[in-house]
Amino acid sequence: MIIHQFYDIGLAHASYAVIRTGKMIVIDPSRNPQPYYDFAAQHDADIVGVIETHPHADFVSSHLEIHQATNAVIYCSKLTGATYPHETFDDGDFIQLNDIKLKALNTPGHSPDSICILLENEQGKDAAIFTGDTLFVGDVGRPDLRENAGNITAKKEELAKQMYQSTRQKLMILPQNVVVYPAHGPGSLCGKNMSPDLESTIGRELRENYALQPMDEATFVNILTTDQPFVPHYFGYDVDLNKSGAPAFQQSVDAIERLNIEAPLGKDTVIIDARPKQQFRNGHLKGAINLQNGGKFETWLGSILQPTELFYLLAETESDLDMLIKKAAKIGYEQNIKAALLPLTNAKAVSRDLDLNNFKTNLDEYTIVDVRNPNEVKEGLIFKNAINIPLPELRERINEIPTDKPIVVHCAAGYRSAAASSIVDAEIQQVPVYDLGEVIIEFAESAQKC
Template sequence: MKIEQFFDKGLAHASYAIISEGKMALVDPARDPQPYYDFAAANNAEIVAIFETHPHADFVSSHLEIAQKTGATIYVSKLLGADYDHKSFDDGDELKLGKLTLRAINTPGHSPDSVTILLLDENGQQHAAFTGDALFVGDVGRPDLRESVGNMTAKREELARQMYHTTNNVFKKLNEEVLVYPAHGAGSLCGKNLSSDTFSTIGREKKTNYALQDMSEDEFIKTLLEDQPFIPKYFGHDVTINKAGAAGFEESINAVPRLENDAKLEEGILIVDTRPQAQYKQGHLPNSINIQEGGKFETWLGSIVGPHEQFYLIAENEAMLNSVIRKAAKIGYETNIKGALLTPANLPLTSENTDVEEFRINPDKYTILDVRNNGEVKSGKIFENAVTIPLPELRERKNEIPQDKPIMVHCAAGYRSAAAQSILEEEFNVPVHDLSDAITTFSKVTH
């Protein structure tokens, strides 16, 4: 038996390969299938099964592409209503993989169609649980993503109630030594308290996971629903893509139009400029947003830009351009790209410079805009009188910001505030400044 975890730091997504006697199964594969092909080849194994624990909201899966290439069978809950060829895999269903047995356990709560795959070793003993987004290290999956998308929809309170029964009737009853292999770790927006550890045991989770502690059903529902993070714009879009099955990864990337850097761009189409903020501030195009290439580019792209919104994509060099196209494809946004190009020579607009010391002395001369998430603001404002609008909501709520004074935008470290400045500066009649990473030199206001 061999179990391999593949971890994508950008989306904090974990997928798995399980091998026994030359047969290989995959659980929740990422958009790019190549690492799984390489792993199968390196281990002289044949991919025969692909498990989707549920239709994922935060990334596009390659399950259909892999099945079409290898002939492997896709296994999902019948509740998913999958549009592709598959076999249903629900409570009590089993699949033999070499000397191993993979058993389905329905675990609704994050989604109504969630399945956990319980791995039994060659002696029939419980060895590992591939829990998808139902059980994380330190958390359980949020219950508020399926109110309007998917084959089955459910209100958050209903799913929270289902999660209570899943935790008590399924996870708590597994053997304590069972390994927990979730689909996400810290940094994912599929929960609110995920650990940086990428695997655990049932025994550890029963001791340390807040959601597995003894509490009443009503108390559990209240605890689970409060303080969940924002929902990116693209989440519902990806549930729909994954229910249908996505097109091939490389063919989708290759279909993105590549433009010369002096190409005439169509007016009215959003431009996503991925260059470092210092370069962007020195010169950029009209109607552009600075979403910098970095560790969470795909999350912020899908949080700021809508899933049906076309955009041009600009990067500082060919390697960066290839990277951001691939990252856009991981969330199903490659078809939104009207054209991808390197930095144009003519960049007519510049951003306001920020005099941090002048602001430190005279903060009342500015309207301060805090674009951190609600949970961050709840833990303490940095400036008591700041207007608070989370970055993912800024394009829709910018009219709530007074324009009687210059604007000073801040976040927690400077990445989000750069994007926020770029969203506001072209349309506002007053100067828009970015406090950038200087925010770390200001103390948080305690409450």
């Protein structure tokens, strides 16, 4: 038997292949199915099944494409309301792979339709469990993503109660040596306290996971519904897209139009300029958003833009464009790219440079906008008079920023403030807009010492 984990660092997403005697099952696949085809070929195996633990919110799955390419059966809970070809997979159901079994456990909590997959080995022993977004290493799935999306919606308090029962009635009673394979690792927005480790055991989670410690249901619900990360705009969109199935990855990516660098652009379409900050500052198209190519590009793209919002995608090189289009496709946003292009020769807008000495000695003469998330500012603002508007909310709340003083934008390390300052600069013309950038680290260290 082979169990293999595929890990996407950008979305902190883990998917799996289970192979036994030439047959392979894929669990929670990412948007690009090619790695699963390659792995099956490497091991001379046929992909016979794809299991979806739930309709994912944070990435688009290739389950339908794999089915169409290999005729593999897609398995999911009947509660999913899936509109793609599938077989239901719920409590009591199992998939036989020669002498091993994959058994379904309904574990609502993260979503009403969540399942876990318990693997029974060739000795008839429960050996591993694929927990989807129900159980992570050091955490459990957040319960607040299905209030307005999916076949079944539920309030976060109700899902938190279901998570309490699922963990205690289904997972915590398993043998302690059962290996835990979750669908996410640290950096995912599907939980709030994940360990850097990408696998665990039931015994370790019983000892170390805060959510599995002895407590009553009310306490559990309060803990689980408090201090969860922000919810990107694209999450509900991806739930619904995964419920029906996405178009084929490569075809969708290849269909994106590439524009000549001198081609005119539509005036009312957002421009996402993914070049490094300094290149953007030296010359960009008026109104462009500087969302730099980085490890979390796709998450921030889906946090700034709405799921139906068209945009131009600009990058420094063709290879960068290819990479960014594929990143956008991981969340289903490649369908929103109006065209992709390289830097334009008429990109004449430049960013202003902040007089740092003047700023340090005259803080009251500036409007300071802190674009960090609520959990980051929980212990206090770095600048006492700053206005906190998280980056995912900035475009909708731009009118809350006063325009009687120059504006300085900051985040925690400089990546988000580059995007945020470009958003503010495009909308506010009355006063200069500055990006504090990486210098914020010095101010944060000074604030901690005070």
